[in-house]
Amino acid sequence: MRAANRLLILSPAFHDYDVAFAAAFEQIGYETHTHLYDRFASLPQKVKNKVRFELPERLGRDTTALREEHANAGALAALREVKPDLVLVVKGDVLHPNVWQEIASRGIPVVLWLWDEVRRTRWQPDRLRVIPSVASYSALDVEAFRAEGINASYVPMGFDHLLEFPNGPVVPEITHIGARYPKREAILTDLYGRGFRVKSYGRDWSHDVRDRLRTWGGDRPELPAGRDLDRANAYATMRDCLATLNIHGDQDGFTMRTFEAAGVGAIQLCDRADVADYYEPDREILTFGSTDEAREQISRVQADPTWAGAIRDRARSRTLAEHTLVHRARAIAQLW
Template identity: 35%
Template sequence: MSTAPRLLLISPSFHGYWQSIGDAFARRGYEVHTARYDAYDTMAEKVRLKATVQLPERLRLARDRQGVENRRLTDRVIAMMRGVRPDRVVIIKGDGLDDRFWDALGETPRILWLYDDLHRHDYTEDFLRSVGPVVDYARSETEELQRRGVDAHFVPNAFDPHRAAPTGHRSGEIVFIGSGYDNRLETLQTLGERGLPVHAWGRDFSRHVIDRARTFSWKRPPFTSSREVPLERAYQIHAEAAAAVAIHGLQNGHAMRTFEIPGMGGVQLVDRDDVDQFYEVGTEVAVWHDIDELTDLARRALHDTAWAERMREAGRRRTLAEHTFDHRLEEVDALWH
């Protein structure tokens, strides 16, 4: 009979990061069970969500359909929690669950892990002060939460070297993978207009009829684009590209891509000076501040292969030494009360 502590990981499905986190906990000796609270794995489930929640809310035909759906998902998670009877619980985001879940936790040790901006969640300060340790991916948010009496801890995002291996292929493209926010679209389109071989992946870029329906939009940018890809393939695309562009904008913390691109041996062109807390700027990653600087760096990545190869090697070496999920879980695992 297993004597390993039972850990229930409650997480959104978002790009399969639950798998990387769960695997890292398992390597630390836990018996890991996972509840993906927003899992819609079958086509029937996806169609039902679109028809009964997303479309009515977009057309303003019904009120609080998402609340009804959250109650259904909460019931499913509570049932799993009662079946697992975990010794410890880690909740990633948790914003798809209602108050009944937190009541059902009782005195079970828990950690709330926020790997997205705090303002994207509905948690009150009083709740965050009472819930237990809170892990936040942004240093600025962590410091602010601490000032407000929250037991908050800064743990950045990370890279999972177990998910995929570099292929050794080079595509000769300037790539971006992610959501098509306005600032990203504008940046990528300008690069394309300046003659750079831009290629973007994601439902907001894809011309496929299903993606246009999913995003309720027919308009698409003029540069090369493709459908969403699994995280493993995204990792490889970053490694294969001449360079990968990281565009944060107003995001408070560093996205997973900050660590994934160099982790795979990619050339990262990132828009954040504070990346220097993780990487040496100029040798492990390159930082840009405006479209002209980004254009120059992208052209250098295309033509100065010696510079690019040095950056690939140095960035990957740093990431594997300091910025994997195993490194992050060592920090998280020290927080149990």
């Protein structure tokens, strides 16, 4: 006998967050099924992705239609196979209107969850208006959506507390895990140049030849760097280091890393004072507005391990009480 709340999650393939979302919804009673609409699983498929999509895009060609064609076929097949009662679409800007029409024709309640600012997606207001419920991690986007007549709700990111991650040795270094942006590179370079032990992880930082090929070559900063980490090892790395940096670009939403670093019990140095909406500065999280302030905060952590340990404990407790993906799943469930 089929479950009454069969949920299909249509998600991009990004650090297996689809698995995390599915586990969170299962915790609150849903039978979950996932489909990665942009996945290229095998090596031949990944090579095809480079040739068909990434290379033309680097040459200035618009591949929107091709990406929609690829995503459309798989998403429609998943809808017809799973026959869900509910659908959650994550980001979804490459899904063809046919997918949304299929969902509507079947009378399936659907929520679109945006975990990036809309300006960095292909979404336009006229397309968003026809979606019954839109959630976003960006409070500013939600405000703008509502002014445009879009049914929008604010749902931030969260921590996957269900994920098991390995134990490892404590390493007295400052870590950064994520893409390479100018602001991040400038801060890490400054810290490294002043004698701090730093290490950044990700394909854009790595000097490994495999990562150079994956990212079409290019120069790398002369900084200690590691390859991409899966989420389990990223969690362990943040927990086991002296402190981890959370540096934003032109974002108003807070990334997963904000809640993950706090959730694993890391000392998090965040470059945004408005993180106080979620964590209490100097008690659960450390903030900085300049590289000088970042250096001062790191020096405090080095000088007073007891104080730093209390911050770790409070950050983890606050996250488990308020900011897990299960909390976010409950918020999404109210929107169907």
